[in-house]
Amino acid sequence: MNTQRHLKPHWDIFCVVVDNYGDIGVTWRLAKQLVDEHQISVVLWVDDLHSFGHILPSLNPNLPVQYFNGIKIIHWNNTNIIAFEPGQVLIEAFACELPSTVINSLITLKDKQLSQPIWLNLEYLSAETWVDGCHGLPSLQANGLKKWFYFPGFTDNTGGLLREQPISKMVTQWQTENKKQLLFTQLGLTNIDDDDIVISVFSYETPALESLLNHFAQNDTKVHFLVPKGRSLFTLLPLLDCAFDLKLSQVQPGSQYHYQNAIVHVLPMTDQQGYDQLLWSCDINIVRGEDSFLRAQWAGKPFIWHIYPQEDDYHFEKLNAFLDKYCQQWPPALAVSYRNLVTAFNEGEREKCTQRLHELDLQQQSLQDLAQNWAQSAINETDLTSRLVQFIKSR
Amino acid sequence: MKTAHELRPGNVIMLDGSPWVVLKTETTRSGRNAAIVKLKLKHVLQDSTTESTFKGEDKMEDIILERLDCTYSYYADPMYVFMDSEYNQYDVEAENLGDAAAYIVDGMEDVCSVTFYEGKAISVELPITIVREVTYTEPAARGDTSGKVMKPATITGGGTVTVAEFVKNGDMIEIDTRTGEFKKRV
Numbered sequence: 001m002n003t004q005r006h007l008k009p010h011w012d013i014f015c016v017v018v019d020n021y022g023d024i025g026v027t028w029r030l031a032k033q034l035v036d037e038h039q040i041s042v043v044l045w046v047d048d049l050h051s052f053g054h055i056l057p058s059l060n061p062n063l064p065v066q067y068f069n070g071i072k073i074i075h076w077n078n079t080n081i082i083a084f085e086p087g088q089v090l091i092e093a094f095a096c097e098l099p100s101t102v103i104n105s106l107i108t109l110k111d112k113q114l115s116q117p118i119w120l121n122l123e124y125l126s127a128e129t130w131v132d133g134c135h136g137l138p139s140l141q142a143n144g145l146k147k148w149f150y151f152p153g154f155t156d157n158t159g160g161l162l163r164e165q166p167i168s169k170m171v172t173q174w175q176t177e178n179k180k181q182l183l184f185t186q187l188g189l190t191n192i193d194d195d196d197i198v199i200s201v202f203s204y205e206t207p208a209l210e211s212l213l214n215h216f217a218q219n220d221t222k223v224h225f226l227v228p229k230g231r232s233l234f235t236l237l238p239l240l241d242c243a244f245d246l247k248l249s250q251v252q253p254g255s256q257y258h259y260q261n262a263i264v265h266v267l268p269m270t271d272q273q274g275y276d277q278l279l280w281s282c283d284i285n286i287v288r289g290e291d292s293f294l295r296a297q298w299a300g301k302p303f304i305w306h307i308y309p310q311e312d313d314y315h316f317e318k319l320n321a322f323l324d325k326y327c328q329q330w331p332p333a334l335a336v337s338y339r340n341l342v343t344a345f346n347e348g349e350r351e352k353c354t355q356r357l358h359e360l361d362l363q364q365q366s367l368q369d370l371a372q373n374w375a376q377s378a379i380n381e382t383d384l385t386s387r388l389v390q391f392i393k394s395r
Numbered sequence: 396m397k398t399a400h401e402l403r404p405g406n407v408i409m410l411d412g413s414p415w416v417v418l419k420t421e422t423t424r425s426g427r428n429a430a431i432v433k434l435k436l437k438h439v440l441q442d443s444t445t446e447s448t449f450k451g452e453d454k455m456e457d458i459i460l461e462r463l464d465c466t467y468s469y470y471a472d473p474m475y476v477f478m479d480s481e482y483n484q485y486d487v488e489a490e491n492l493g494d495a496a497a498y499i500v501d502g503m504e505d506v507c508s509v510t511f512y513e514g515k516a517i518s519v520e521l522p523i524t525i526v527r528e529v530t531y532t533e534p535a536a537r538g539d540t541s542g543k544v545m546k547p548a549t550i551t552g553g554g555t556v557t558v559a560e561f562v563k564n565g566d567m568i569e570i571d572t573r574t575g576e577f578k579k580r581v
Contacts, residue, residue: 018427095429095450121450124426134423134433137448140410142396142456149431149448290426310428317424 004115010041010087012117014076016096017048024052025291026162027093029272030122033164033385035070040389043072043087054269089392090117091150094124106145118395119145120388125152125161125290127321132157136391150391152384154325159391160384167298168376171280180281187274188254189226189265197223197363200267200282201232202292203306208345209235211353212286217260226282228267229253240264284362300375302367304345319346330370334360338367397457399432399449403573404493405520407439407510409456414439416510416518418493422451422574437491439512444490461511465519467503475499477509477519485509485516495521497554498572521572526581527551528567535560545577 011034015027024046034040046052049061052073060066064075064082074082076099084102086109092098109116121139135151135158152159174180184192192198197219203209209232216223227233234248240257253268270278275292279285279299287296288306296303305322307315323342327335341356361367402408406417419435430451437444449455465477465485474486475496487509489496498521508520532548544560548568556570558577569578 094426123431126425128423130421130423130433133421134431134448137433137446139448139450139453142410142454144411308426310424314424314428 004088006086006109006114007117008085008087010043010072011089011091012043012045012084012087013091013093014045014096014098014102015047015093017046017051018094019289021051021055022289022291023094023096024048025055025272027122028052028055029162029164029291030093030385031071032069033162033383034389037165037385038389041087042070043074045074045076047075047077049073049075055272055275057269057271086117088117090119091122092120093122095121103143103145107143110144116145118392119147120150121147122159123149123151125294126318127154127325128318129321131155135159148391148395150388154322154378154380156380160382160387161379162294162384163298163379165383167276171298171300171375174277174280179277183274183277183281187268187270187278189224189267191256191263192224192265193222195221197221197284198282199223199225199284199286200278201225201227201236201286202230203232203235203286203288203304204309205231205235206306206345206348207235207350208306208348208353209286210239211350211357212345213239213259213262213264215354215357217262219261221261223262225262225264226267226278227264228269232286233264233266236264297371297378298375300368300372302362302371304342307346309346316343316346319343326374329373331366334366334370396454398451399434399453399455400430400451402432402434402455402457403520404495405508405510405518407458407460407512407518408436409458410436413441414458414512416491416493418444418491420494420573435493439517460517462508463511464506465509466506467499469501470499475519477507477516479509485511487516487519491518494575495519495572497575498525498527498552498570500527500552523572524569524578525572526567526569527554527556529558529562529564531564532558532562534563548577 031042053059131151131153139147255266257264285296285303337360344353344356415436421433432449468476468478473489510518527550529548548558
């Protein structure tokens with residue numbers, strides 16, 4: 001350790017915000033868990049505090065340095081970076097490009113033959129089998145520095161899944177004590193009865209949402225769609241009973257729009273805890289990307305994953321790899337129906353999605369049970385943060 | 396400089412001041428379309444191998460070493476012997492061929508590029524496109540002619556390539572040696 005005295009006793013995490021909530025959502029959860037469960041000092045470098053502010057409302061986007069949850073948050077960009085003091089560990093989240101000043105400081109340490117921070121690229125979550133063979137491998141850089149690739153994943157050979165230790169207990173307690181009405185009131189959502197069906201919607205734009213709304217709008221039971229302002233609501237807006245010239249920017253959180261036997265509620269933005277509680281409270285969750293996708297799994301409720309679309313439809317490889325694991329223990333007929341629905345949703349074909357929705361009752365008890373089983377078993381021994389700490393210790 | 400995505404078996408790159416032969420490349424895709432490249436590398440001087448992962452756009456110093464156009468001559472365990480136009484013979488360790496070894500067959504006429512380091516032949520690059528005969532593949536099940544349905548096929552030399560379902564035993568096919576992918580029937 002003597003050779004590391006020049007390194008500060010903290011971990012640096014760099015995050016470039018790409019789509020508002022995903023990248024920063026994951027890195028913020030990771031930072032909090034490192035502090036809360038492993039007592040590690042964390043400096044979180046974020047390039048877009050306005051977007052970060054959506055999930056951390058008390059953040060001041062005009063302050064270059066501030067502290068929350070014991071984490072030092074620094075606003076950075078490539079042209080203006082506050083002096084970087086290397087810590088024990090340096091994480092570039094989702095292969096974001098580190099500022100040249102950071103790389104240069106590592107090269108300086110190397111040239112002086114001093115040890116450098118353990119440098120990791122924290123990659124995107126994928127269930128594909130190649131992840132097992134790439135996780136934890138070094139990446140020798142042309143400048144002589146060494147970086148490590150850390151891949152989250154669903155098997156023992158990967159970096160694991162991000163999940164706080166007490167979450168299982170919190171979900172059970174929330175659902176047992178039926179706190180959903182309390183949450184709905186806090187969020188300004190009215191007229192939702194206990195027996196109504198409640199669906200949270202946080203997807204990308206897709207015609208499949210129209211199929212979903214049409215399908216549930218014909219239900220005998222009242223159905224509520226909880227949709228934040230954004231890409232999902234943009235898709236649904238033309239169908240609703242609001243004036244057809246209403247623009248997304250004019251829609252107010254708390255507003256309700258009727259469509260046959262369904263009501264679309266406009267959700268206010270919430271912090272991560274509020275969003276988690278929303279997922280725990282709904283009967284079905286429509287999620288996207290990585291952060292909400294993982295949180296929906298811990299909620300133990302049936303969900304549809306709208307995966308980030310990639311060139312050449314490559315995202316279907318990733319979707320199928322996940323469904324292979326998620327549905328592995330399911331009764332075959334149910335697995336086929338569920339896979340067909342999720343695939344149709346991601347293909348975004350209205351008629352096909354409508355047909356698949358008719359073929360599968362998303363509220364059936366067996367689906368609920370399987371979702372809860374997965375929430376207990378998927379973690380596979382231990383979570384990502386614990387594995388990450390162990391990985392660092394073993395370097 | 397080459398990006399990690401552009402590397403292929405037989406290339407020699409410089410990492411941290413040492414030359415490494417690329418034995419194997421595997422390209423996959425991470426989130427948001429970014430390429431991830433896994434390389435199997437052999438240290439030219441120390442005879443040790445390692446696996447390493449890179450972003451597809453990571454830049455590598457591609458060493459320009461002496462190269463000669465050669466054709467494959469014969470195999471003398473554990474060496475593949477190549478010959479240049481003046482009938483000089485060069486031995487290349489089987490391990491150094493990496494994935495390219497699957498395409499080496501007796502009588503092949505493909506012109507290969509043999510790379511030398513300090514006078515020693517250390518690697519071989521095949522042409523980007525080679526033609527091989529399919530020695531065994533299952534018959535097409537549904538008469539697909541679109542080329543979208545794929546199946547495994549064994550080629551001359553024993554290697555396996557994923558081919559379009561319409562490919563039959565005895566067909567000659569074009570293979571991209573950078574990726575091992577079937578290109579077309581010829």
